[in-house]
Amino acid sequence: MGTVTLTAVLAQGTATVMAVLAAPLLLGWLNQCRAWLQNRSGPGLLQPYRQIRKLFHKDAVIASNASPLFRLVPYVELASMALAAAIIPTLWTRLPFAIAADSIALVGLFAMSRLFLALAAMDIGTAFGSLGARREMLVGFLAEPALLMVFFTTSLIAHSTSLPTIADGFAHQPFVLYPSLAFACVAFLMVLLAENARIPVDNPTTHLELTMIHEATVLEYSARHLALIEWSAALKLFNYVCIGLALFLPWGLAERPTDPTGLLLAVPALLLKLAVTGSGLALIETLNAKMRIFRAPEFLATAFLLAMLGLLVRLLLGS
Amino acid sequence: MKQSQTGISIQPLPGAAAVRYACVSATDLRKICEETGAAKGTLQSIWACDERDRDGGFRLWVALADSYGLLLLELPMTAENPEYPDVSDLFPAAVRLQRANRDLFGVRVNGGDYRPWLRHAAWPEDVFPLRRDHPADTVYPEEADRYPFVRVTGEGVHEIAVGPVHAGTIEPGHFRFSVVGEKVLRLEERLGYVHKGIEKRFESFAIFEGQRLAARVSGDTAVAFSWAYCMALEGLCGTLPNQRALWLRALLLERERLANHLGDLGALGNDAGFAMGLVQFSRLKEDLLRTNARIFGARYPMDAVLPGGVAVDLSNSGRRELLNALTPLENEIAVLQGIYADHSGLQDRFVGTGRITSALAVQLGLQGLAGRASGQAGDLRCDHPCAPYDQLGVRRVILTAGDVAARVAVRFAEAQESMRLCRLILEGLPSGELLVPLQEPAINRPGIGWVEGWRGPVMVFLQATSDGRIRRCHPHDPSWQNWPVLEHAIIGNIVPDFPLINKSFNLSYSGVDL
Numbered sequence: 001m002g003t004v005t006l007t008a009v010l011a012q013g014t015a016t017v018m019a020v021l022a023a024p025l026l027l028g029w030l031n032q033c034r035a036w037l038q039n040r041s042g043p044g045l046l047q048p049y050r051q052i053r054k055l056f057h058k059d060a061v062i063a064s065n066a067s068p069l070f071r072l073v074p075y076v077e078l079a080s081m082a083l084a085a086a087i088i089p090t091l092w093t094r095l096p097f098a099i100a101a102d103s104i105a106l107v108g109l110f111a112m113s114r115l116f117l118a119l120a121a122m123d124i125g126t127a128f129g130s131l132g133a134r135r136e137m138l139v140g141f142l143a144e145p146a147l148l149m150v151f152f153t154t155s156l157i158a159h160s161t162s163l164p165t166i167a168d169g170f171a172h173q174p175f176v177l178y179p180s181l182a183f184a185c186v187a188f189l190m191v192l193l194a195e196n197a198r199i200p201v202d203n204p205t206t207h208l209e210l211t212m213i214h215e216a217t218v219l220e221y222s223a224r225h226l227a228l229i230e231w232s233a234a235l236k237l238f239n240y241v242c243i244g245l246a247l248f249l250p251w252g253l254a255e256r257p258t259d260p261t262g263l264l265l266a267v268p269a270l271l272l273k274l275a276v277t278g279s280g281l282a283l284i285e286t287l288n289a290k291m292r293i294f295r296a297p298e299f300l301a302t303a304f305l306l307a308m309l310g311l312l313v314r315l316l317l318g319s
Numbered sequence: 320m321k322q323s324q325t326g327i328s329i330q331p332l333p334g335a336a337a338v339r340y341a342c343v344s345a346t347d348l349r350k351i352c353e354e355t356g357a358a359k360g361t362l363q364s365i366w367a368c369d370e371r372d373r374d375g376g377f378r379l380w381v382a383l384a385d386s387y388g389l390l391l392l393e394l395p396m397t398a399e400n401p402e403y404p405d406v407s408d409l410f411p412a413a414v415r416l417q418r419a420n421r422d423l424f425g426v427r428v429n430g431g432d433y434r435p436w437l438r439h440a441a442w443p444e445d446v447f448p449l450r451r452d453h454p455a456d457t458v459y460p461e462e463a464d465r466y467p468f469v470r471v472t473g474e475g476v477h478e479i480a481v482g483p484v485h486a487g488t489i490e491p492g493h494f495r496f497s498v499v500g501e502k503v504l505r506l507e508e509r510l511g512y513v514h515k516g517i518e519k520r521f522e523s524f525a526i527f528e529g530q531r532l533a534a535r536v537s538g539d540t541a542v543a544f545s546w547a548y549c550m551a552l553e554g555l556c557g558t559l560p561n562q563r564a565l566w567l568r569a570l571l572l573e574r575e576r577l578a579n580h581l582g583d584l585g586a587l588g589n590d591a592g593f594a595m596g597l598v599q600f601s602r603l604k605e606d607l608l609r610t611n612a613r614i615f616g617a618r619y620p621m622d623a624v625l626p627g628g629v630a631v632d633l634s635n636s637g638r639r640e641l642l643n644a645l646t647p648l649e650n651e652i653a654v655l656q657g658i659y660a661d662h663s664g665l666q667d668r669f670v671g672t673g674r675i676t677s678a679l680a681v682q683l684g685l686q687g688l689a690g691r692a693s694g695q696a697g698d699l700r701c702d703h704p705c706a707p708y709d710q711l712g713v714r715r716v717i718l719t720a721g722d723v724a725a726r727v728a729v730r731f732a733e734a735q736e737s738m739r740l741c742r743l744i745l746e747g748l749p750s751g752e753l754l755v756p757l758q759e760p761a762i763n764r765p766g767i768g769w770v771e772g773w774r775g776p777v778m779v780f781l782q783a784t785s786d787g788r789i790r791r792c793h794p795h796d797p798s799w800q801n802w803p804v805l806e807h808a809i810i811g812n813i814v815p816d817f818p819l820i821n822k823s824f825n826l827s828y829s830g831v832d833l
Contacts, residue, residue: 038598127479131814200664203592207487208818210479211590219486289664290592293501293815 011257012086012095019085020078023238024048024231026274033282048234055227063124063220073120074221074228080113081235088242089164091266092254093171098164103151106163106243107144110195113232114140121217128209132216135293139201139213142300143194146187149307153184154247156314163246171250179319183310185248190303192240194296196233198281200288201296213293241281245273327351329390334554336769337388337703348381348394349404360385361684361697362410363769363778364795365417367424369451370395373763377401377426380765380793382778388703389769389778401426412684412800415831423449423518437511437832440464448519455519471497471505479814483512490828494817501813506806510828517833521792526552526760526783527626529792533779534621536794537830542568542575543772544779544794545624550705550768551781552626555760563751564628565706570641570744571620571629573737576773578607578619580734581652583825587727588659590819591668599655603648610644628754633745642745649738656731669724673808673820676721683804686797687775689824692729693721699771711743726823763790774798774827796830 028045035042062070086097087106101109118133151161157178158166194201197214206212209219218229246253252269254262291299313319327347332338343351352362363382370378379394394403405428407413418436421427425447435444440462442448448455470478476499483491491512497505517536521529533548534541546568553559560568581604588596608618614637615623623631633641659665675685677694685695699705700713716732718725760766760783768779775797782790801824808820 034594038595039602040598127477131479199592205594206592207485208590209481209486210817211815286595288592289588289662289668291664292668293813295667 005258007257008094008096011092012097015091015095016082016086016097019088019090019238019242020082020231020235023085023235024052026238026241026278027234029275029278030237030282030285033279034286037282037286048230052227052231055222055230056224058223060223060225062222062225065124066220067123069116070120070123070220071225073116074225074232076116077113077232078228078235080109080116081232081239084109084239085235085242087163088239089167089246089250089253090242090270091263092257093164093168094256095164098162102161103155103163103166104148104161107147107151110147110236111140111144113236117217121220124220126220128212128216128219132212132214132219135213136217139194139296139300142297143191143303146300146304146307147191147195149304149311150184150188150191150247153180153307153310153314156311157181163243167246167250167253168255170247171253172255178314179317180310180314181248183306183313185244187303187307187310188244188247190299190306192244193281193284194300194303196237196240199285200291201299203290206290211290211293241274241277245270245277249273332391332554332765332767333557334766334768335550335559335705336554336767338391338554338767338769339388340391340393340765342393342395345394345404348379348392349406351390351392352381352383352406352409355383355385355390356409358385359681360390361686362406362412362416362800363389363776364780364793364799365406365413365420366780366793366795367401367420367426367449368782368791369424369449371398372451377424379403379420379426380780381406382767382780382795384697384776386702389767391765391767393765396426402429403427405429405431407431410684411682412803415803416799423447425450434467437514439466439511439514441514448516451522455516455523466509468495468507468509469505473499475499476504483509492828496809496814496817498814501815503809503812503814503817506809506817508802508806510802511832513829513832515829515833518791518793521789524789524792525787526781526789527757527787529781529789530624530626531622533792533794534624536833537796537798537827538619538621539579540575540772540774540777540796540827540830541619541621542571542624543770543777545621546572547768547770547777547779547794548781548792549624549626550770551766551779552760552768552783553757554768555764555766555781555783556626556757557761558627558755558757559706560628560755561751561753562706562749564753564755566744566748567629567631567633567753568624569707569711570633570741570748571615571623571631572770572772573740573744574607574611575619577734577737577741578604578611579773579825580730580737581607583822584655584659584727584730584734586822586825587669587723587819588665590822591665593662593665596655596659596665599651603651606644607648610641614641625754627757628752630753632753633748638745638748642742645738645742645745649735652731652734652738659727659731666724668816668819669727670722672723672816673812673823674720674722675804675808677719679807680721680804683807684800685804686800687771688729688733688773689726689801689804690775691716692718692725694719697776699769699776703769705770707744710747711740713740723819723823759787772797774825775801794830794833796827798826798828798831801826802831 027048032042121129121133155161158169202213254266329341363384368378377396381392383390422438479496481494483493493509495507530545530548534545585597585600612618615631675693680693700708701715766781778795780793784790
């Protein structure tokens with residue numbers, strides 16, 4: 001890693017702020033693609049922003065028995081997702097923050113945000129909050145090991161657990177096909193769907209309280225708190241997609257912030273990759289039904305198995 | 320006839336519905352119920368009338384469905400002690416009907432479940448709003464409502480209370496789940512959050528206008544209820560409508576069935592997270608409703624059926640338009656049926672979920688569409704066909720699996736059958752007057768309308784006053800029979816499957832809380 005310069009700090013700031021601001025756009029694109037695939041005209045790309053703005057203009061209603069934790073959690077959620085966004089390479093790989101935390105710390109960061117969300121869900125004491133917290137933790141504790149295995153596989157190839165180094169390695173070395181990465185990629189996609197409450201594990205658009213996983217944990221939130229929660233959920237999806245892009249499609253990432261020409265390629269490359277991934281996710285969600293909740297462990301066990309296979313292929317066959 | 324050995328005179332009632340009537344004593348009532356139950360008959364409805372102004376007593380009416388049609392039993396009760404024999408051991412569906420009659424009339428059974436059913440502390444316990452001397456416009460102060468739910472205890476058992484207000488735009492109902500983890504041990508429903516006083520309101524209607532209110536008992540069953548009302552009234556007047564009017568009624572009824580089945584099929588896909596199904600079926604349903612609006616003047620033809628005939632006519636061009644729309648609709652539904660059948664994710668959610676076995680369906684008296692998915696053959700269009708169904712030859716749909724998949728399959732098959740019937744009706748529509756004038760209705764006689772709505776058999780009981788008003792009108796929705804069965808369908812299933820099971824029944828909240 002190079003020395004921390006003013007340019008680097010500026011670039012770090014730009015990348016993080018860009019991620020936070022652009023995250024709802026990815027969600028808007030995904031929803032728009034879903035609408036198109038269902039023969040609907042769709043609400044437009046900017047709908048998540050309108051939703052967040054609307055919520056910020058409302059008065060918050062908070063249960064009388066809510067503890068301070070309940071009010072705190074939306075900020076914790078957004079802050080932890082913004083921190084994750086600072087670690088994940090989106091435009092540049094060699095940013096000053098990258099050395100602060102590696103991919104394993106990132107998994108911990110996601111776990112922490114989920115823990116706070118589950119605590120807040122149980123804080124009010126409604127049946128749905130506890131129900132959602134219970135289900136969210138079920139999905140979470142099964143998804144985490146699979147995600148770790150994906151990171152281990154990529155780390156073995158790149159000889160580093162640091163995401164920017166892995167991305168750098170894949171992006172700037174001669175093109176090699178790693179069968180182990182194919183396994184890891186599928187496993188990561190399954191984890192992404194589960195962790196972001198997408199179909200087939202959860203249904204983000206349902207109004208049926210009894211079937212909800214993630215939504216049930218945030219039922220008690222309103223107004224600005226809900227806006228922050230929704231924003232952080234959009235950012236979480238953005239982060240996951242960017243992790244996937246950094247690991248499996250790293251081409252086009254600029255190396256150093258000091259190199260302005262790299263950005264000319266990095267920005268359109270990121271937009272193109274996000275657009276393609278977003279529409280791909282929309283396709284997956286359109287084709288699948290939501291599975292019965294007790295199928296989620298099987299689904300995530302499959303993800304773990306695939307990630308494990310990837311790791312073994314790398315360790316035993318070296319490919 | 321079998322019941323004649325009890326020495327009761329049973330006489331047929333005039334009208335299109337196959338109804339026999341008898342005035343019975345309490346012991347005979349119980350005896351006939353036992354005989355009907357043993358002969359695989361079912362309970363259609365129980366309701367009461369306040370006749371204290373005429374002869375100083377109350378009446379209990381029990382309608383039983385057997386292989387001959389509907390058997391209507393009238394039991395006189397004294398004003399001082401309006402008690403009648405409990406029949407809920409023979410027909411479990413009677414429990415809620417008996418509780419509702421206690422709330423509304425103060426007529427009661429000896430023993431049984433004494434909790435209020437429709438009374439949500441909106442009126443005091445000793446006030447009975449459907450009694451004739453109770454003023455309709457009285458407002459009582461709201462009281463605290465302490466309803467004793469049945470508690471399930473044990474290691475790790477906890478309760479989930481859902482509703483009455485839900486996260487979606489649906490009717491209100493409270494569901495109390497006792498669960499261990501995700502598994503449901505028991506569900507207790509509490510309905511009655513939409514009490515509108517419809518039965519009281521009927522009494523201020525002129526008898527030739529009551530069909531307007533009947534059509535609004537449960538909005539998705541408008542044609543069936545208004546037809547049943549008119550059938551009851553025409554029976555009282557001793558007049559039958561023209562064939563053309565009856566064929567048009569059947570056309571409207573089959574289109575109502577089709578629209579509801581299409582809506583449900585989409586919603587069932589959506590509840591399993593398959594939004595594409597919702598979008599496609601919503602489009603088909605919307606096309607159907609818009610065609611209704613264009614040709615019959617209303618998306619849901621609430622005021623199309625009139626006493627003595629129908630208010631809408633079908634021109635030759637309208638007939639051609641409806642006929643031409645049928646083939647593409649049939650094809651599109653067939654394609655979607657293929658998609659549903661081939662989708663492993665959907666089938667995984669549907670198959671085996673919320674199963675009601677045929678034996679349980681018999682025991683609980685499951686009716687209509689849900690009944691036909693659990694081996695209960697009852698379909699008024701086949702069993703006791705009134706005109707024009709006697710000429711159309713309705714093909715009965717019957718499955719035995721009794722799970723969500725079976726209820727989906729019954730809907731697909733009935734939608735196809737309804738389209739076949741629509742085609743037959745449109746091709747063979749006879750000519751004639753739309754409306755025939757009706758005689759004055761018989762006074763203080765029971766009139767019965769009995770029509771197979773999309774959920775199941777819909778019944779309307781009607782009595783006229785001498786000055787042309789309604790003395791008593793009691794509309795009965797099959798949801799009365801099927802709501803308690805839903806409590807059984809969820810047992811042993813997991814909590815997140817409840818919305819899907821509930822939707823597969825899609826029962827009316829309004830229709831059981833008038």
